[in-house]
Structure formats: structure tokens, C-alpha cells
Amino acid sequence: MANKVTSAVMRQGLRVLGVAVRAEKAVFASAVVASALYGGMTVASAWALGWATQNVIIPTFGKGEIAAGALWTGVLLIIGTALLKSIGIAGRRIFAGVMQYRMQARSRRDVTKQYLRLPLAWHQRHPTGQLLANASSDAEAAWAPLAPLPMAVGVVVMLVTAAVGMLFTDLVLALVGFLVFPAIAVLNLVYQRRLSPLVTRAQQLRAEVSEIAHESFDGALVVKTLGREDLEAERFRRRAHELRDANVAVGRVRGLFDPMLEALPTLGVLAVLGVGAMRLSTGDIVSGQLVQVAYLFTLLSFPIRALGWVLAELPRSVVGWTRVQSVLEAEGSMVYGEETPGRDEPATLAVSDVSYSYGETEVLHDVTFDLPPGRTVALVGPTGSGKSTLVQLLVRLVDPDTGRVLLDGTDLRELAYGKLAESVALVPQQTFLFDDTVRGNVALDLPMPDEQVWAALRVAQADGFVSGLGAGLDTRVGERGTSLSGGQRQRLALARAIARRPRLLILDDATSSVDPQVEARILYGLRDRAEASTVVVVAYRLATIALADEVVYLDRGRVEDRGTHQELLERCPGYRNLVTAYEREEAVRAALDADAALGLEETEVSA
Structure with missing residues (x-):
């Protein structure tokens, strides 16, 4: 049952992301291109480091002198890839932020317009605190995955490029390193299943805390004159503590799985270095190739984690989206015609x-x-x-x-x-x-x-x-x-x-x-x-x-x-x-x- 719920949340979360991508095609494409530039240059930096190791550092140890041409080539390669990578980082973050904040603002505008269109009878059935949460925290949560999304999509380029680069550098080392991928996939799946219900509960509690707070503040005169300060404070405290405990539970799960996701690629690097040292001793590879493959494998943890960030935000996004859509799809909106009343004399x-x-x-x-x-x-x-x-x-x-x-x-x-x-x-x-x-x-x-x-x-x-x-x-x-x-x-x-x-x-x-x-x-x-x-x-x-x-x-x-x-x-x-x-x-x-x-x-x- 839990697996079905998690799968449904993931499918709905991806549909929510699709809405944003269709609404902001140009901005999303720009963010992905910038992220792909960052990913590509990160892989290129591994190649540059391997080239510098093989053509500058090792010859210098062997001959006792630095070849100026090779040195300047290596410096230019490293600086050039670093500069392009910086441009990719800046573009990715700027365009991702623009996309996220535009979608949040659009949702808030749509919700507010819908509030004005809906009849008073609808408002009487919904507490003000809930309506405030719909227009604020829910709209924010619905589009929270948009910040890491372009990075996650763009670094797929980095993941594929790194994998291809390892395969072309040395097939044996690449296959040794790839053994860690199934373990990472299983760990990510377990991570999402554990995290999804906790994040959903935390988002729901945020709305409930907002409702109680608004009701208490709006009824401050009644609360104070009837001496209910302690009771209202206790009511708020109980729900706030539930929210605290829910967020702590989310933090525990992330605190448990994040180090494991970080550690698995590191274990892969150790395996690559161990096998690579043996292949280096037999002359099957050179030092530059070993450095390049090892460095490329260290980069793989980042795109994997970036995908995890998006998946971790999807449950909260689905809750926020659902609550916002419940307002936008509410029945009973006022229907208007085309007539215009007179203006000059008292009305009949x-x-x-x-x-x-x-x-x-x-x-x-x-x-x-x-x-x-x-x-x-x-x-x-x-x-x-x-x-x-x-x-x-x-x-x-x-x-x-x-x-x-x-x-x-x-x-x-x-x-x-x-x-x-x-x-x-x-x-x-x-x-x-x-x-x-x-x-x-x-x-x-x-x-x-x-x-x-x-x-x-x-x-x-x-x-x-x-x-x-x-x-x-x-x-x-x-x-x-x-x-x-x-x-x-x-x-x-x-x-x-x-x-x-x-x-x-x-x-x-x-x-x-x-x-x-x-x-x-x-x-x-x-x-x-x-x-x-x-x-x-x-x-x-x-x-x-x-x-x-x-x-x-x-x-x-x-x-x-x-x-x-x-x-x-x-x-x-x-x-x-x-x-x-x-x-x-x-x-x-x-x-x-x-x-x-x-x-x-x-x-x-x-x-």
C-alpha cells in the first residue's frame, strides 16, 4: 500500500513539474542549458586535470623541469573550464529562481482572484487561516522543486558525459565503478518511501498551525477579555509541537540517508583506485587515466544527490499543489454577463x-x-x-x-x-x-x-x-x-x-x-x-x-x-x-x- 501511495505521489509530482515547464518554457530551457554547461565543464575539468597530470606533472617529476608550453596549456584548460563552469552555475541559479518565483507569484495571484470570484457562502465554509495558508505556504510548497529541477535535469548531461568518459578511458575501471549504481538506486527508492509521508504530514501541519494562529489573533479581544490566553497558547503549542516533531522526523530521515548517499560514491572511488592501482602496475593504464576516472567518479555523487533533492521535495509539492487546486477548482464561482447598468439617475x-x-x-x-x-x-x-x-x-x-x-x-x-x-x-x-x-x-x-x-x-x-x-x-x-x-x-x-x-x-x-x-x-x-x-x-x-x-x-x-x-x-x-x-x-x-x-x-x- 505504501509503495502505491509513493508511486502515486511521484507521478502527480512529475505532472506538477510539467505544468511549470510548459508555463515557463524559455526560462526553463535557459536554466537547463546553463546547468548542462556546468555539468559539461565539470566533466571537462576532470579531463583537464588528467591531461595536466599526464603531460605536466609526471614529466616534471621525471625530467626535473617544467615544459612552459605544456604548463600554460594546462593552466588555460583549467581556468577556461572553471570560468565556463561558473557561468553555468550563475545562469542555472538565476533562471531557476526566476522560474520558481514566477510560478509562486502566479499561483498567489490566481488564488487571490479566485477568492474574490467565489461567493460569500464558500468563504463561510473555509477558515481564514486556511485561506492564508493556500495563498502563502501552499503556493510556495507547490513550486519548491523548481529550484533544484533545472540543475537535476542539466546534470544528467554531466552524469552521462562522465559515464561515457570513464568507458572510453578504461572499460574495466568504469564497470567496477558502475557496480555502485544499483545500490544508489535502491537507497534512493527507500529514501523516498520513508520521506514522502513525513513531508506530507509536515506540510499539512503548517496549514493547521497557520489556521490556529490567525484565529487566535483575530479573536484577540475575546481571548483576552475572557481570560483564555493560557488555553489558546496551549492549543497553539500542541499543534506547533506536532509540526516540530514532524519536521524533526523529516530531518532524521534526511540525516540518515544523505551521508549514505554521499558514502556510496566514495566507496566506488576506493574500488576504482584499488583496481586501478593493479592495472597501473601491469601497464594496462597510465597515471593520467587513473586520475581522470577516479575524479570523474567522485563527480557522480553530485548529480545523484541533485536528483534526490527534486524527489525529496515532490511530496511537499504535491500537498501544496493539491491544496491550491482545491481553491482554483472550487465550484460556485460567480458567473457574469455583459449588461451595463445606467449611471445618471437613482436605481430601480x-x-x-x-x-x-x-x-x-x-x-x-x-x-x-x-x-x-x-x-x-x-x-x-x-x-x-x-x-x-x-x-x-x-x-x-x-x-x-x-x-x-x-x-x-x-x-x-x-x-x-x-x-x-x-x-x-x-x-x-x-x-x-x-x-x-x-x-x-x-x-x-x-x-x-x-x-x-x-x-x-x-x-x-x-x-x-x-x-x-x-x-x-x-x-x-x-x-x-x-x-x-x-x-x-x-x-x-x-x-x-x-x-x-x-x-x-x-x-x-x-x-x-x-x-x-x-x-x-x-x-x-x-x-x-x-x-x-x-x-x-x-x-x-x-x-x-x-x-x-x-x-x-x-x-x-x-x-x-x-x-x-x-x-x-x-x-x-x-x-x-x-x-x-x-x-x-x-x-x-x-x-x-x-x-x-x-x-x-x-x-x-x-x-
Whole structure:
């Protein structure tokens, strides 16, 4: 069974190498030519050394003087072969590196593009740490054998040339030396079978360690506030120790077999020298031939080891390749059409018989409503009624199981790639800011003048606190906007959406951390600005709901009713009970805020 697994890994690994060779034909060919030059010149140096021994060194011992012509010939031969060998080494390494890093970069780009194409439902099934590992360590491991590959292919020339050279120099010595080849082949086979499962396990553990680390760092607030530092450290320690032990096991196998692979050619050299000494004493060969064959045989260990380096990396390469391909071949990539939406007026939105499920759990069922251009609709419903899922459908983070979402009468799936983002902007529940300046977070590298940035900030009621920051638009907000309050972060995220002048603006509880008075000014500003938008707002506050032109009431994934706020209050008991609960909650919050302010005033007076 182990033999079958090892053979399958080797076949798949060779197919992976074939992908790289086909993708980078010119670079690979250049690397192989340079490696072949190195191999050929290495063998040539053996011939040069044998010629110098026979024609310079031995005559000098015999005559007691150096022949200048022979000496300079020998020097030029040795220097010339050394120079060409150096050129081969440099070319081999440069082109092999270019090939490897190009393939790694290509894989990372392809994986990242695929992440962006895949729907949100796919991302929800895969932890972020795993996705990071796919784009980093897996892409790196997939192409790790490319560094020694051109050398291994090129030194085959060296191996063949050396073998032919030995055969032509002295057949008997060559055959004696070749006896070690079967032993080297068997040793390499055993080496790969022992190493393959260990390297595979180590690569898998690298991804698992990355997943745990990312999860711990991303949940740092929960970990620290709930006192789980020791538990998380222990969880990471256990998996990190497993990775350590796996790498140590790989090191043990390499530490055992590498000296054996090095020793076998040396034993061959000893056998060649022993037999060669006897043949030298009988006059069958001359000293230069013995030196040449012995030196050629010492060179054979290097191409054998170079092939071993490639074979040793193949199991890890297969694991990395498989994990990368699982992303690239993932089903569910968004399919786009050719349509382009209009650009000048607020959008018309229609949701027609839309249903959506998470696995076996149906979240939305036959949802239908429409929204005329320039109007504001509030999506209202209890927790779990499907509001946020509906928002994801409106911006096509996911596609509905059945039904259609239409923008200006066109199904979102028929729009050309990138065209939806030109017309629709979403401000989500969870605000994300980059570790950048205020300007950078609003413009996101778009060529946007400062006047446009300030205009968006004014509508989002953020211009006041931004003006008060030390460097204004050039103030860095820190990682995830940690230097700002929750309400300030939400207003910057809203300004980011407004600055793009969307025709459809969707707010998913995007002002929950903003004071009600500020929220009201924001909503009025959205209505009164020159670039008016159609607005969909997931609302909880009574004041926000009352400002909407229409309310769509969702309950258990269905549209239970729709109409103005006042109409639903009169005819929909579920809506009335929910809004009344919101109203009571706001009253309690206002009372608590008032008590806190009064307590602060009393403290200041007593002080």
C-alpha cells in the first residue's frame, strides 16, 4: 500500500513539474542549458586535470623541469573550464529562481482572484487561516522543486558525459565503478518511501498551525477579555509541537540517508583506485587515466544527490499543489454577463420570488418587493428574520437559490464583472477600516479630489471630528480604526460609500453606534444631496424607520407586510409589537444616558 501511495505521489509530482515547464518554457530551457554547461565543464575539468597530470606533472617529476608550453596549456584548460563552469552555475541559479518565483507569484495571484470570484457562502465554509495558508505556504510548497529541477535535469548531461568518459578511458575501471549504481538506486527508492509521508504530514501541519494562529489573533479581544490566553497558547503549542516533531522526523530521515548517499560514491572511488592501482602496475593504464576516472567518479555523487533533492521535495509539492487546486477548482464561482447598468439617475430595485438557504436551513422564502428610484425603504424584522442575508443578495455577495434580484430591470447575474460595484454601495454592520489615513480609507486609492472626500464626510456627519484630528485627512486611523470610536468608524465607512456616488446605497444597521440625532441628520443629508440615491436601510431605531418612505417587514424569512410606518402600525400586530419594543429600548437607553449625564454634573459640582 505504501509503495502505491509513493508511486502515486511521484507521478502527480512529475505532472506538477510539467505544468511549470510548459508555463515557463524559455526560462526553463535557459536554466537547463546553463546547468548542462556546468555539468559539461565539470566533466571537462576532470579531463583537464588528467591531461595536466599526464603531460605536466609526471614529466616534471621525471625530467626535473617544467615544459612552459605544456604548463600554460594546462593552466588555460583549467581556468577556461572553471570560468565556463561558473557561468553555468550563475545562469542555472538565476533562471531557476526566476522560474520558481514566477510560478509562486502566479499561483498567489490566481488564488487571490479566485477568492474574490467565489461567493460569500464558500468563504463561510473555509477558515481564514486556511485561506492564508493556500495563498502563502501552499503556493510556495507547490513550486519548491523548481529550484533544484533545472540543475537535476542539466546534470544528467554531466552524469552521462562522465559515464561515457570513464568507458572510453578504461572499460574495466568504469564497470567496477558502475557496480555502485544499483545500490544508489535502491537507497534512493527507500529514501523516498520513508520521506514522502513525513513531508506530507509536515506540510499539512503548517496549514493547521497557520489556521490556529490567525484565529487566535483575530479573536484577540475575546481571548483576552475572557481570560483564555493560557488555553489558546496551549492549543497553539500542541499543534506547533506536532509540526516540530514532524519536521524533526523529516530531518532524521534526511540525516540518515544523505551521508549514505554521499558514502556510496566514495566507496566506488576506493574500488576504482584499488583496481586501478593493479592495472597501473601491469601497464594496462597510465597515471593520467587513473586520475581522470577516479575524479570523474567522485563527480557522480553530485548529480545523484541533485536528483534526490527534486524527489525529496515532490511530496511537499504535491500537498501544496493539491491544496491550491482545491481553491482554483472550487465550484460556485460567480458567473457574469455583459449588461451595463445606467449611471445618471437613482436605481430601480426589484426583488422577485427570492429564496435562499444555508445548507438545509431556509433563511428567505419567496421574498418579493420593489423600490422606485430615489426612494428609501427600511427593512425591519426580528433577529433571524433574514435581513442581513437579503442585503448580501442585493449586492450579490451570494446568488439566490431561486428568484431574481433586478437592478434597473436587469438580473444582477447578467451584469458585466465589476459593473455592479459602479452603481451599488454597501455599508455593512461590522465596520472595517484600513491602517491608513482618513483620505485613504474614504477614497481607497481612487483618483478623488479632496473636495469630493470632504463632501462625503459632510453627508456622513464626519467632517466635524475629522477636522479636529491632528492632521485632518492625513491622520492615520490605526489598524481597523482603533484610534476612533465606534460611531466615528461607522461614519467614515458611510463616507467611503457616499464618495462613490452610488445609485443604490444599502445600509445594514450601519449607524447603530451613532447618536439618534446624528443619524437623523445623516438620513436627511442622503435625501437632500445632489447625487441622490435609492436607499435600503436595515433599521432598528424608531426614528430611522419613521424617516423611510416605505417599510418592508420581514419575519421568518418572508415579507409579512409592507407600507408606510403608520400603515404597518395600524394593521400589522407583529410589526407593532417589534417597533414598540424598539421604542421601549430607546426610552430606557435615553434614561440611562440622562442619569449618567446628571451624575457627572453632580460630581463636577461637588468637586
